[in-house]
Amino acid sequence: MSAPERQLELGAGPFRNRGLFADHFLLERLREWPEFDQADSSSLYARLRSLWRDEREELGAANEAQTEERWVRPVLSALGFHYTVQAPLHVGTRLRQPDYGLFLSDADRRAATGLEGADRFARAACVADAKRFARPLDRRRAEGALSEDPVAQIITYVSATRCPWGILTNGRHWRLYAAERNLLGGAHYEVDLVALLEAQDEDAFRWFAVFFSAAAFAPGTDGRPLLERILAESRAAAVTVGAALERQVFVAVPSIAEGFLGPATATPSALSDAFDNALVLLYRLLFCLHAEARGLLPVDNPHYLEYSLRRQKERLAEDLDRGRRFSGRSDDLYNDLRALFRIVDEGDDDLGVPEYDGGLFSAARHPWFEGRSVPDHLLAPALDALYRVGGDFVDYGDLSARHLGTIYERLLDYRLEDPAGALGLASATG
Amino acid sequence: MRTHVTIKARDLDTDAKDVATVDVAPPFEPFEQRAQLTRLVEERHPGARLRSFADGAATFLSREHLIVASYSKPPSRPRAAKAVETSEQERLFAR
Numbered sequence: 001m002s003a004p005e006r007q008l009e010l011g012a013g014p015f016r017n018r019g020l021f022a023d024h025f026l027l028e029r030l031r032e033w034p035e036f037d038q039a040d041s042s043s044l045y046a047r048l049r050s051l052w053r054d055e056r057e058e059l060g061a062a063n064e065a066q067t068e069e070r071w072v073r074p075v076l077s078a079l080g081f082h083y084t085v086q087a088p089l090h091v092g093t094r095l096r097q098p099d100y101g102l103f104l105s106d107a108d109r110r111a112a113t114g115l116e117g118a119d120r121f122a123r124a125a126c127v128a129d130a131k132r133f134a135r136p137l138d139r140r141r142a143e144g145a146l147s148e149d150p151v152a153q154i155i156t157y158v159s160a161t162r163c164p165w166g167i168l169t170n171g172r173h174w175r176l177y178a179a180e181r182n183l184l185g186g187a188h189y190e191v192d193l194v195a196l197l198e199a200q201d202e203d204a205f206r207w208f209a210v211f212f213s214a215a216a217f218a219p220g221t222d223g224r225p226l227l228e229r230i231l232a233e234s235r236a237a238a239v240t241v242g243a244a245l246e247r248q249v250f251v252a253v254p255s256i257a258e259g260f261l262g263p264a265t266a267t268p269s270a271l272s273d274a275f276d277n278a279l280v281l282l283y284r285l286l287f288c289l290h291a292e293a294r295g296l297l298p299v300d301n302p303h304y305l306e307y308s309l310r311r312q313k314e315r316l317a318e319d320l321d322r323g324r325r326f327s328g329r330s331d332d333l334y335n336d337l338r339a340l341f342r343i344v345d346e347g348d349d350d351l352g353v354p355e356y357d358g359g360l361f362s363a364a365r366h367p368w369f370e371g372r373s374v375p376d377h378l379l380a381p382a383l384d385a386l387y388r389v390g391g392d393f394v395d396y397g398d399l400s401a402r403h404l405g406t407i408y409e410r411l412l413d414y415r416l417e418d419p420a421g422a423l424g425l426a427s428a429t430g
Numbered sequence: 431m432r433t434h435v436t437i438k439a440r441d442l443d444t445d446a447k448d449v450a451t452v453d454v455a456p457p458f459e460p461f462e463q464r465a466q467l468t469r470l471v472e473e474r475h476p477g478a479r480l481r482s483f484a485d486g487a488a489t490f491l492s493r494e495h496l497i498v499a500s501y502s503k504p505p506s507r508p509r510a511a512k513a514v515e516t517s518e519q520e521r522l523f524a525r
Contacts, residue, residue, distance in 0.1 A: 303489050303498075306482040338442040339496045345445060350438070350487060350498040363445045370443045 014196060014204040015211075019187035019294060020178060022234035022398045024241065029233065035226050041209035045202050047078050052197045059171060064132040068099070071171045072130045075193075076102065080214030082109040083128075087120045091160045098157040100128040102167070104218050121161035125217035125225075128167040129154050135170045151186055158183055165217060165227065174212055181231060182400075238398040244389045245399075246407045250414075252382035253278050254423045257416050259334075259374030266418040275416035277368050279408070284341055284360055285309070285386055286396075286404045293397030297344070301352035307340050313387035320384055326376035333380060334373040431456070434502040435470055439495040450474065456501055464488060467499040 017023055030036050055070050062070060076083055082105060086097040101124040103109040108123040121127060131137065131150055140149035150168055158166035158179050166177040168188075176189045191208045210216060216226045224232075257271075257278040264270050288309050291297040298304045305311055312333070319326075326333075345362055347355030359365040374382075387393060396404075414425040433456050439448045452470055457463055464480070467488040471478050478492040487500035 302484040303482045303487065306489065307491075307496075335442070335491070335493060339491050342440050342442055342445055342496055348498070350500060351489065363443060 014191060014201075014207040016190045018190070019185065019397045020176065020181055020189045020234075021230055022237040022241075023395045024392060024398070025230070025234045025237040028392075029237070030230065036206065036210050039206050039210050041206050041213075042202060044078055044209050044213070045197075045205050048075060048193070049197055049200075051075070051078070052194065056194075059133045062133045062171075064130065064135075067133040067171045068130050071133065072169060075171075076100065076128070079212055080104075081125075082106045084109055084112060084120070087112075088116070089120070089157070089160055090117055091156060096156065096160065098127045098161065099130050101161070101163075102126040102128055102214070102217075104214055118160065118162055121163050124161065124163050125214065126165040126167055127154075127157045127161045127163040128169070129157060131168075131170040133171040134173075137168060137170055137173060137175065155183055155186070167212065174208065176211060176227075178227075178231060234398070238395075238400075238403075241389050241394055242399055242403050242407075245386070245394055246410070248385035248389065249282065249407055249411070250425060252385040253282055253411060254416060254425060255378045255382040256281055256374055258423045259378040260372055261423075262372075266423075271416045271418060271423075273368060277366070277372075278416075279411060280360070280366060280369075281337075282386075282411070283408055284344075285337075285383075286408065287360060288340065288344060289386070289394075289396040290399070290401060290404060291344075293395060298352040304343070304348075304351040304353055307336065307343055307351070309340065309387075312336055312383070313393060316380060316384055317388060317393070320380065326380040328375045328377045330376045331373040331379070333376050333383065338373075435467065435499055436502060437471060437474060437497060437499045439475065439497045442494060442496060451502075454501075463501070467501075471497055471499050 015026070017026060051071070051074055059067065059071055073083075081102040083103065084101045086099060087101055089096045089098060098121075101109075101112065101121050103112065103123060104125050112120045112123050115122070129150065135150070137150045140152070150170075154166045154168040154175075154177055157163075158177055162179070164179050166179075168175040168177065172192060172194045174191055174193050177183060178187070181187050189211060191211070193208055196205045196208055211227065219225055220229070222229075253275070257274040260277060261270060261274040288297065292299050292308055292310050297308065299308050299310050316333070341361045342363075343351055343353050344356050347353050363370070411425075413428055415428045416423055417426045418424075432453060435452045435454050435456075437450045437452065440446070441448075454466065454470070457466060460483070463486060464483045467483070468480055468490075471488070471490050475490065475492050475495055475497055478490040478495065478497055480488060481491050482489045487498065490497040490499070
């Protein structure tokens with residue numbers, strides 16, 4: 001199976017990674033690591049399967065305490081953790097009680113007993129919080145207490161305890177949060193443990209076992225835990241993709257500007273306008289790609305999906321890979337972008353899209369675009385250069401907004417030139 | 431039963447909006463609903479092409495407009511008629 005095909009499976013696959021690790025690394029590289037490839041999770045799998053068979057009838061109606069007693073604590077023990085329960089923790093003037101401090105040895109747990117506040121978690125590998133079985137983890141009450149916002153709660157606990165990792169679970173879904181990876185933005189890795197156990201797919205079960213076992217939090221031979229190394233490799237992968245993407249953006253922008261310019265004489269003023277507005281188009285694209293990857297635009301809505309960049313990049317990649325030639329007389333691709341930008345500009349209830357708060361997509365603020373377009377034969381390769389690096393789709397969820405902003409800002413140091421009938425970028429500072 | 435279809439069109443350049451409502455007798459089958467919405471939109475926006483259909487709503491794209499057509503109340507098939515017919519048949523043919 002090719003990387004893009006596997007990436008498309010991601011939504012319905014064994015894990016859901018929301019910006020914690022690099023998808024590309026998880027799908028392409030981690031499988032080659034012996035810690036994953038040769039992980040023996042069969043005994044854990046058998047133990048949890050047996051536990052699930054015994055408890056599943058009762059868990060559907062279980063409250064939080066029953067969920068913890070019948071399911072969460074046995075699972076934590078099976079994963080190899082030693083734990084303390086509801087250790088008090090002062091956060092500002094408030095007293096908080098994270099459900100669990102997870103330790104790698106009983107000696108560490110004992111050593112923590114009697115200590116107070118964050119000191120009690122100093123030897124903990126992880127802090128964890130549990131909710132009643134299958135309670136939606138992202139649902140919260142706007143005016144509710146912290147306990148009614150599970151995500152805010154685990155973020156608070158990770159920050160206050162200074163633990164490097166946090167686990168949030170409703171028994172069914174298990175989420176991993178990292179202190180040093182966009183914690184406030186809610187970046188996490190999630191598996192549906194029940195679905196994995198019900199599917200009886202021991203291979204897929206490794207996506208739970210490898211990431212949530214106590215061994216993943218324990219220092220390896222180089223002193224770093226497996227999870228820390230996965231995090232570091234993810235960052236490195238994102239930087240590599242980001243650097244390649246930047247080079248491709250510098251090629252794509254002149255093509256887009258050339259399309260806008262059309263047959264018009266390439267006067268300095270016309271070149272400047274075409275370049276400036278090619279950058280606006282680029283920034284709109286980067287915004288949408290990032291928003292779709294982070295779930296801020298509803299790619300799970302069937303109506304929106306048909307207008308999304310996700311759908312366009314899949315179709316475009318397929319067309320280019322089978323050698324389709326794009327016409328210089330058609331601008332269907334650009335028309336699709338116009339529709340998308342209208343949808344994002346003021347939102348669209350029918351497509352499940354909220355209003356974008358800003359002028360980037362505003363027709364009134366960018367009248368230059370009216371009546372202009374970019375023909376398919378120029379736009380197709382330019383878009384593909386934004387969508388793929390080395391044949392793989394770029395995961396814009398892995399790239400920080402700051403990184404994308406940096407690419408854009410570097411372009412501002414350039415201007416469009418037409419020295420010999422071939423548009424290119426030249427340094428604006430000479 | 432009759433209902434309304436709302437057709438909202440947004441100009442791709444200016445974002446100017448136009449809304450029209452049409453009184454219709456809605457079919458029950460989704461493929462018939464899709465055909466009905468397509469017909470209604472094509473009458474007003476020649477050249478518009480269907481892009482998506484789900485839950486009694488369809489979207490279309492032309493060179494000038496993004497169009498969403500939707501039933502005000504998605505039609506659903508009356509229930510239980512078949513069960514009554516079956517038991518009636520059983521009585522008629524029972525010996």
